[in-house]
Amino acid sequence: MRTTILFASLLSLAVAANAQSKQTIKVIEYCPAPGQFINNLPSIDAGMSQEERLKVCEEQLEDGNPVCLGAAGGYITLSLDQPIKNGKGSDLRILGNAFYSQNDPVYGDATIGGNVEPGIVYAGVGASPETAQWYELAGSEYYTTQRHNFKITYHKPTAETGDHSLPCSIFDKYIRFAASWTEPDGTPCDSTGYLMKNSFHMQSYWPQWEDKEEMTFHGSRLPDNAINYGGDGSDADNPQYWVTYRYASDSYGYADAAPNSDDTYTTFDLDWAVDKNGNPVNLDHADFIRIQTGVLQQCGWTGETSTEVAGLVNLHLLPGYDDNPIIITPRQRPSSVNGIDGNAPRETMRLSIDGRRLTSPERGINIIRYSDGSVRKVIVK
Template identity: 75%
Template sequence: MKPTTILFAALLQLTVSANAQSQQTVKVLEYCPAPGQFINTLPAIDAAMSAEERLKACEEQMEDGNLVCLGAAGGYITFGFDEPIKNLRGSDLRILGNAFYSQNDPVYGASTIGGSVEPGIVYAGVGTSPETATWYELAGSEYYTTERHNFRITYHKPTAEKGDHEKSYSAFDNYIRFTATWDDADGTKRDTTGYLMKNVFHPQTYWPVWEDKEEMTFSGARLPNNAINYGGDEYDTENTQLWVTYRYAADSYGYADAAPNDDQRYTTFDLDWAVDKNGNPVKLTHADFIRIQTGVLQHCGWTGETSTEVSSVINLHLVEGYDADPIIITPRPRPTAIDAINASAAKETARYNISGQRISKPQRGVNIVKYEDGSVRKIIVK
């Protein structure tokens, strides 16, 4: 979702790498991005490239320490390895992306958990090929509470690359139409229809150039929106939008591109978190494949869609000395029915106005509310 200038500045901050890792071949086996403003550019792909050349482009992009963009909600990439990732004590792999924190968050100040956070859901596959493997989600911190399941989204190929635009920095307000469905926590069926806007910063087509079908459909799960706009609305050219995307809590875990690369703890993933399609824990001995999928259906004005990016996947058990002192993240327990009810009513701990000033009670207009579980919500008070 980052504009080009912000993105390339962030790329300079990718100081954590797999240099300490023993030699291992990481292969890109599938690259199936959803539409997005960095598609066809991260990595650079043209219509003449074969499927093998596209996968190689992804591998070369990551070998150079650069990013592969997965596009909007549902887009994914699948990795294979020359030896399986074993499920041993503690976290088993590290995934690096492009998350970074704001220097001066309007609510948290310097001690923020917000900036550019674009969480991707991680899956482990066991089998002989991605197509025939059994896939298990690595249940992150939101899996049993605010994550929504049976998510399905269809994007419709754009009929033009420019069109009517009234929104700030827009080249086409209603550029790519999508329809989506999912299940709420209580099983209620939900749906939505909307559009991806095309902004003026990225003139190339956002539709994958090799995809000639009129529709693209993705299935998986949906994470809650995590963005707050502290600036003007999308039509206010005098007051620029100021978008901040937050981690779900200071100790949230289990999502790619959701913590800065220098966070040695929350960029790691444990195969012990694996669950089946019904949310039941599964004891895996290893993973043959790792899949990462953009988990948020969210468009942040002129800064674009929320899109997970990946720069590296590291088998921690091949890092010298790691297994002697592994990283251990204790997962949140599966809630009972009573726990689930209580989880939906987190206690408010602080409230701010749109300028970031703390207020003691609700005020008319936009209120920023912080809850005891670390989450932050924007509320309109009338």
């Protein structure tokens, strides 16, 4: 189902991209992690040179079609005709293929969930990606639920099929990975696991041009954002039903985390740039933009969460934009001075007892969902 919906959305992606002022996108690096759309989105074979691979990605973006970054850590580095200046308000727009479900089993048409696969965005300043100084654009979760010092290593599979018992799987323990990160409270954590290979995508999930026995990526990790409203998928009468959500209706700073029709939350402000310690950095421009899959998550038969990128726009080159720029007010950085607990879970959704979406507290029982995944019932008098 996910594959059908993904490709069905390509037409709307092309319309959204063509509506933007024409700007030439240069793909400087394409370094995806393993994933079910790798080698197919875009179509790349082992015989292509690096230059040819990058050209294929550029053609994909020129047509407004998505380039898949694979599982957690996979990334792409882009540039435009000229550096992106840091002006007033948002400075760039990143297109993806996120969409909202039309039949969310809980929130109905009021949902902010469907296919949302957040990617972390970085700005690079310098002559080349290798020598540039890189800064993360701190999104809404940066100081709260986002994990830092994330590292993940994938090991090349030794076979393309194998033992399987999971729904729609043809190889349960297909690609082994080992990950480590730092929790928001400073606790170091690590995990090992496998990417499953499903029956809907039979090609190798390992990038065909990558002949190393393992690939390692560094960055940050975002919170899981998926809920399975169905069963365990063990039979046709007990299907899984996965929905991936935005972290909040006003969450910002992540690629492929809002539909392209959302003119606000598909944009990014270079003022959000921070160094590796989370300290704000004043940038006057960016030479490169890097987008990296931010979630380490597998959603049953629908596969791994993988960010897709379908375009990049320098907003300051759009006629009239600087006269009326998009302004997103960022979250304040927690400080012991103002008594804010940076690790405290944040409210992300509020419902009435009958399931209606609330934009503010309402008398009676309110059901509140928090950024750590917990849910509480509170009585508002």
